Structure formats: C-alpha cells, structure tokens
C-alpha cells in the first residue's frame with residue numbers, strides 16, 4: 322500500500338489504516354476506536370518505520386515481530402475484553418497489542434521473555450500515558466501466578482497446545498485466545514472459553530506467529 326510518490330497526511334493515513342482493518346473483518350466499534358487511538362508508527366522503528374500503517378507484520382528487536390494490524394484487531398475482537406476485565410498478554414513484543422488492550426479493559430499484565438522488549442515497551446506506555454499496563458520479564462508459558470486468575474488471556478506467540486498453567490489461570494467464564502500448532506508451519510488461532518465444567522474450544526482462522534519459547538531470553 323505504500324505509495325512512494327505521495328505522502329499521506331496523518332489523517333489520510335489513519336483513514337486508510339481503519340479502512341484496511343474493516344475490510345479484513347475488524348468490525349467491533351470498540352476495537353476500531355481503540356486501534357484508532359493507538360498510533361502503530363510509535364511501535365515500529367528504524368528501516369521499517371515507513372511501513373507501520375501497512376497491514377503487515379514487521380521485524381522488531383530480538384528477532385521478533387509486531388503482528389499484522391488486522392490480526393491484532395481480530396484477536397482483540399475474539400477476546401472481547403470488558404471494561405472491568407483484567408487481561409494477561411503473553412508476548413509483549415513491541416507493546417502495540419498491549420496498548421490497544423489498555424483502552425478496552427481495566428488492567429493489562431503483559432510479559433515477555435526478552436528484557437529489552439519489555440523495557441522499550443514500558444518506555445512507550447509511559448510516554449503515551451497508559452498507566453493501566455504492567456509489563457514484566459517472565460516466561461509467559463507459566464502464566465503470571467501472582468496476579469491470577471484472569472478474565473482474559475491473549476497469547477501472541479504460537480504454542481503446540483494451550484499451556485496448562487494458562488488454562489489454570491483463566492477465570493470461569495473467561496476467554497483465552499491463542500495460536501496453536503508447530504512453530505514453522507501455519508497455525509490455528511483458537512478461542513478457549515472456560516465454563517463451570519471445563520473448556521470449550523473454537524477454531525477461528527489460520528495465522529502465523531513466532532513460537533512460544535520456554536525460559537527467559539539472553540537479552
């Protein structure tokens with residue numbers, strides 16, 4: 322979508338960004354409003370900055386990726402967080418998804434195994450004035466037992482199966498959205514809903530995420 326001869330104004334860029342989201346199935350007005358408020362350009366730096374408003378995943382430090390905006394929108398829509406909810410995000414990455422969630426719920430806990438990513442995301446949350454996000458270095462495959470249980474859990478890295486500790490940290494009535502499958506193949510985004518008696522699983526769509534890796538990163 323980038324047009325090298327023509328510089329969009331910020332307003333045009335935003336309209337095009339939102340149009341793209343809608344045309345790819347992001348229709349929940351609350352999600353669209355939350356994504357309108359958070360400028361993805363702040364989370365993408367260096368050589369890829371000029372592609373921040375394209376509907377494409379982009380590289381970020383530590384060999385990771387910021388997800389495609391329409392996938393962020395569709396996952397947020399499937400998660401359906403309420404204004405009083407406490408949400409755990411596993412995989413802070415750039416911090417973009419957490420910032421979008423922060424506009425839709427009471428509190429977001431976001432964890433990443435890379436310290437550098439957590440520190441850079443925290444600085445952005447501070448600059449944007451988003452006090453309801455707590456970012457932490459942790460192995461998210463174990464969840465965040467000190468803050469559990471959660472109303473909603475969003476995993477933004479692919480697991481072979483929904484991790485047991487995350488299922489255990491979901492409230493009854495809670496929803497978890499997680500990509501599952503082998504890391505080097507196409508994965509399936511699933512929504513897990515916890516009921517009084519167990520877990521219900523819905524398959525949503527095919528996606529491609531970096532793998533959920535156990536343990537902490539070197540940087």
Ligand code: SAH
Pocket residue numbers: 385386387388411412413414415416417418419432433434435438459460461462477478531532533534535536
């Ligand atoms: N949600 C991010 C994109 C995440 S990319 C965004 O909006 O930009 C996936 C992230 O998951 C990477 O940053 C990776 O470091 C992290 N990750 C992978 N395994 C993890 C684990 N076990 N615990 C915490 N974070 C993990």
